[in-house]
Amino acid sequence: MSLLTPSFYPDAARGIRELARHRDNMFYSAGKEVQHMQKSLVLMNIKVDTVISDILGKSGKAIIEAIL
Secondary structure (H helix, E strand, O other): OOOOOOOOOOHHHHHHHHHHHHHHHHHHHHHHHHHHHHHHHHHOOOOHHHOOOOOOOHHHHHHHHHHO
16 A cells, blocks of 8 residues: 555646646756856856846847857
8 A cells, every 4th residue: 555645637737737847948958058158158268247147138149249
């Protein structure tokens, strides 16, 4: 006899949970990529993150393109 009772998720609820989990993973991965870009720029002695808050914004992309 188990201490926990098994739970049943209907197909609709399971699908919504999977989509929500996938969405969370996508946002997490996107954040990691931005951090990776910032770290790479710092290793190249380019401190863009001290000047602007969002390196993927319009001005951030323009600055990075001008540098590269």
